[in-house]
Amino acid sequence: EPYLQPGPEPTFHTQEAFSPESNFTAKWTRADARQIKRMSDPTAGSRQNSMPAEYTMPSIPQNFPDMSNEQVWVWDSWPLTDEDANQYSVNGQEIIFSLVADRNLGFDDRHVYAKIGYFYRPAGIPADQRPENGGWTYGGLVFDEGVTGEIFEDQSYSHQTQWSGSARIFPGGEIKLFFTDVAFYRDEDGGPDIKPYDSRLALSVGHVHANKHGVRFTGFNKVTSLLEADGTYYQTAEQNPYYNFRDPFTFEDPAHPGETYMVFEGNSAMDRTTAQCDADDLGYRDGDPYAETVTQVNASGAPFQIGNVGLARATNDELTEWEFLPPILSANCVTDQTERPQIYQQDGKYYLFTISHSTTYAAGITGPEGVYGFVGNGIRSDYQPMNQGSGLVLGNPTNLNYWPGSPFAPDYNQHPGQFQSYSHYVMPDGLIQSFIDTIGTKEDFRRGGTLAPTIRIEINGASSTVDYSYGVNGYGLGGWADIPANLNVNSGGQV
């Protein structure tokens, strides 16, 4: 276990399960998140990693191969899964969905042009026998032009984009693609918002057709809007024009057979201008000499960062109708973005994993770009942040003694891996895939837009460690863009 610098003790969390319908929301507190800095070495010098190796993603080399053969930028990606997050190949083809954009755009301009594309490759080949770039074939876009814009009442949008989600396979090769459907209303030159963007959790249904020659889809010609932020549990555009509401991930819970649930990224439903955090959001133990006061924290600007992880439940078998349940986690005055949440089950425990940026932390909190994890006895629990109570599971190499900088302008003193990858997704057996963002130092960096090497973590109760014995590229690095299926479905698409 890493040596801890002086600092506050983490909040007590019991891991106790509550009914999914109950209004108990676990808190990732400031006391918890401040454990991240306690693990950081205050003597780490310029461009060194200050964080413990067991929670640090191995460094990715700058000479990475491109998985799309320079056809598209690629970032957030997800496999074809069942209700238990198993990953499927279909008739011998592995299939993934990715956000993609035109390579003529600057990589940082991608968000307002994102579309869902797909890739496929033959299943069952070990990573070290594949082409270096993962051996994927780019299949093109999932949706025809215009399809995903139809759900918006206000058709005057300037940019209409598809953001992250998840894909479920059902008998007969049916695929339910859950995603974030987004309309931006900006002036003509792509400048400031005329009115706030509109972000909705949505579903489109199609069918997969796979054989040894390739993969194509039919359907995906209609979109059903499932959920819009409600302002009670999940912040709306009226409460905050920069609200986050996206990234649906569906699953079943063995404790509640017959139900389908969804987790997603939200914000606590407070008005941006009047948001406040309370003593429970801070979470300090009585008498902790390192505690802050509620007044100090609220005066610091920290209430601008109020991320949460939402829960919803399907109310019909087609999964076209959903109801909100209260959030399962809040990060008030900790971070503003708890993105791409997912539920991972192991040894009877429920793990909530989510990604967060180094630059979305609240005043007084810092941490690496990467994966954060919480463990409990049910999908709604008094989740305990993993690893010394901090929540940090896998961070990019970083130096918390210096400013993070940004992917387009790394800080002079930052480790070259500070922004190496993002949008990590935890797969069966603790494998983790992510996309490359920026690798290198201020004077010599290269942008990514392709998937990183897959790595592996070993999960054990409330702890995890990077598995440095995993991989084909040494030091814990697996194959580039390696998203292997662990199950296959047959020609009828029967699961």
Ligand code: FRU
């Ligand atoms: C409701 C429920 C309750 C039970 C709880 C257990 O979905 O089944 O009856 O108390 O969940 O998690």
Ligand code: FRU
């Ligand atoms: C930047 C941004 C980021 C966020 C991403 C997707 O344009 O708003 O803060 O991670 O786009 O919403």
Ligand code: FRU
């Ligand atoms: C994560 C993310 C997601 C969002 C997508 C938009 O990288 O910010 O939350 O769906 O990127 O590009």
